[in-house]
Amino acid sequence: MPSLGADMTSGTLLEWRVKPGDEVKRGDIVAVVDTSKAEIEVEIFEDGVIDELLVAEGTRVPVGTALATVRAAGGEATAAAPRARAPLTVTSAPPASAPPAPAPPVAAPPVAAPPAHPAPAPHLAVPAPPQPLEEHRLRASPLARRVAEQLGVDLAAVAGSGPAGAITRADVEHAAAGAVTPAAPALAAPAPAAPAPAAPGPAASGAPAPPPSPPAAPAGEPGDRALAMRQAIGALMARSKREIPHYYLQTQIDMSRALAWLAEENLRRPLAERLLSSALLLSAAARAAAATPALNGFWVDEAFRPAEGVHLGVAISLRGGGLVAPALHDADRSSLDELMAGLRDLVTRARAGRLRGSEMSDPTITVTNLGEQGVELVHGVIYPPQVALVGFGAVLERPWAADGMIGARPIVTATLAADHRASDGHAGSRFLTLIDRQLQKPEEL
């Protein structure tokens, strides 16, 4: 079970996307995990052949538990770490020929296992990616809908046990099985899998041990989900406000050139290739971040570590509440088309589908574009251990003086919240100025 967030202690394996005998390549999505805040697609980080699935769907296990074994092509089976940071417990599964793909038992509640809440394992190491702060106020989750379709269950006839009566997968299965399985799938870990002595994350050095975080929400009950999400937001944002000495800057940017260029450009483009002004803002922010290393990286171990590339976290509000801030990888080197496609894909998956583990853990600086909702100004709260958060308000027509004349122009207010341990106002100011400058030359974005 990979760690998909600084405060994640366990996760529920929702769905296997592979079965024994399947060939997998690094980066393939092998499973879907519910962190109690979000459903995340888990990628595998090695090539091989799936040997055995060790954890049944619907089971909640501590971070660090081996989920499956993978045979290297023709080699020995090793416990699969569907994320580099999950421990590679080697098991002794023989390199046997793959068994005939047994359908993994669905939601088999493990018997009499201890309510394995992994001891508050110190979450060193995990570079505290932005938390998947998700709330499900949906009347039915996408997964529940899919399962209902597969099982031929009429959602209208299912009583939801989730927050606000949302129908969960368990409810659907419950209905399909004539209520044979308990509604809440397995609180316990099946194996005495030790509570994962903290996954060695990419930044294996241990972020400043998160302060006594509130107990991770009590697991699998769908009803606990909203609570878990609020706790995750609370823990992360409180940590940010407690530990990070924020400083704030703001500037107003004339968007006339950028929007005129955009309208012209979109005239030539077929629908699916059209750009939104968000793409321009993101591109400008990413390029400015690349030129301002003190704002792009992580504060870890009482020191700033600049990041290698610019992986732009994009705050995406979720339907029904909550938000996630997954990464657009290498945003500073992406074309507007790539950014736009990436943004559409991320938003679509964040709201109606699923994000991937790597997207959750990679952002080096985050942008929030609350302008979509119409507000003029947003002062953000930094996602630890990142050191800066960029905010864009709505593009609004405002009186603007230029060349001794006052006219009405589309104006956006850009803000920066930055960690004063890692940078000073000088760098922050330069950053916002760079964003402005780039937006005056949209054709170069």
Added chain:
Amino acid sequence: MNEQELHAVLIRALTEVAPDVDPAAIDPQTDLADQLDIDSIDFLNVLVKVHEQTGIEIPERDYPKLSTLDDAVAYLLAAQPRGAGTDA
């Protein structure tokens, strides 16, 4: 496509973008973005899906003409390429 088919295409696109929306609860004459809490990216995604299903090209300046369900159906009906009922 006829009116009903276009309506169905729109509903499918909208519910793909906003899975929690009950199609029956959509007021056909109220602004979709406000009603369904969808933003510009969601809206673009809806239009792209509609385009994929119908082949209808919608210029950016016409976006406001598709702001309600009724308006959108009417727009798409009128915008169908000639002969679309058979070859689209």
